[in-house]
Amino acid sequence: MQILTSDPARFANLPDYDFAEHWITVDLGEGHSGRMHYIDEGPRDAPPVLLFHGEPSWSFLYRKMIPVLVDAGFRCLAPDLIGFGKSDKPDDIAFYTYDRHISWLRQWREAVVPQPAALFCQDWGGLLGLRLVGEEPEKFTCVVASNTFLPTGGTPSPAFLAWRQFAKSSPEFQIGELLQRATATERTPEEVAAYDAPFPDEPSKAGARAFPQLVPVEDGMDGIEQNKRAWEGLAAFDKPFLTLFGADDPVTGGLGKTLSERIKGAEGMPHEILSTCGHFCQEDRPKELAEGVVLAAKKAGML
Template sequence: MQILSYDPKRFADLPDYPFFENWSEIDLGDGHMGRMHYLDEGAKDAPPVLLFHGEPSWSFLYRKMIPILLDAGFRCLAPDLIGFGKSDKPDDPSFYNYARHVDWLKQWRNAVVPQDAALFCQDWGGLLGLRMVGDEPDRFSCVVASNTFLPTGGTPSPAFLMWREFAKSSPEFAIGELLQRATQSERSAAEIAAYDAPFPDEPSKAGARAFPQLVPVEDGMDGIEENKAAWEGLAAYDKPFLTLFGEDDPVTGGLGDQLSGRIKGAEGQPHAMLSDCGHFSQEDRPQELAQGVIDMAHKAGFLA
């Protein structure tokens, strides 16, 4: 197996992404080490907010929310998951599993921002972030979740099964076009190129192809028991918890009520289904999402 590093030339002149590079060394397992790239914008002593992306995006997804959150007084931290963005990419799809992704992200969090933090998570950012909240609820001041869930088996939707099969077997796996199709607003050619930038060839897409296969939506899959255990802490989480879901997402759009209905801190919060908003809600409704984070942080007393 090879650990692939990013080509800086592919990331030149990214639109609306004037952020500095930061790096953290990660023990990938089986004797492999890798570098995780992350954004760290704002004053180091400001209240931190963690911004977790999902499949198959990267921290570029948060370029519209970060300026709003910085103006509100946050320190914004957005990692690129291993296999995505500028982070290193093992080229073997079988190397990726749910437990490793959780461990890699926890390594990053413990090294970079071990203190209490707010969380915004979407897609696999929620499968990882909500697991972390359930495991260590005292480390999160408030949470805003969008188009995500913490699954524990059951029966997957036909839409998800189609996506899982497409990611696994489609000969064409054009990441930028996938982002285009899963948003309601139009991406520019430069934005589509930015989403393609991390993936110059098929080996670099190993993590992106693997992710949908790892979602524990069917009984017996890896991660179900760990997620059930995490749900105990997540359900009891009594700090502000808000769901803002895109109503035009055919895969996860209907999961907002299921998520908010099980979490103590979600009671009485202004949960919303956002119109004209697809799966990648950060592209379609960044202002509303950022404001949700700001409002929850104020409610928690985390943001002055």
């Protein structure tokens, strides 16, 4: 297996993405290490908010939310998960596991921002982030969740099964076009190219192809027992928990209600289904999502 490093030239002149680079080295397992890239914007002594991306995006997804949140008084931290964005990319699909992604993200969190923080999470950012909330609720001050869930088996939807099969076997796995199709608003050619930037060839897409296969939506899959245990802490999480889901998301659109009904801190919060909003809600409704984070943080006494 090789650990691939991104070519910096592919990330030159990206639209609205002129953030400084920050890096840490994480233990990937089996004797491998890799560099993890992250954004860190805003005063270091400001209340921190973690912005977790999912599949197959990267921190570019948060370029519209970060300025709003910094102006509101936050320190914004957005990592590129291993296998995505500017971070290093193991080229073996089988090397990626749910637990390893948890370990890599936890290493980043403990090294960079170990203090309690707000969380915004979407897609796999929620499968990872909500698990961390359930396992260590004391490290989170409030949560805003969009188009995500913490699955524990069951029966997957036909839409998800089709996506999983496509990610596994499609000879043409064009990341930028996937983002284009999963938003309710039009991306520019430059934005589409930015989502393609981390993935110049097939080996670099190993992490992106792996993620859909790792979602524990069927009984017996790895991650189910860990998520069931995490749900005990997540359900009891009594700090502000807000769901803002996209009305035009066919895969996760109905899961916001399940989260809001099961998590204690969601009671009485102004949950919303956002119109003209697809799966990648950060592209379609960034201002409203950032305002949701501000609202939750104020209720938590952070701002």
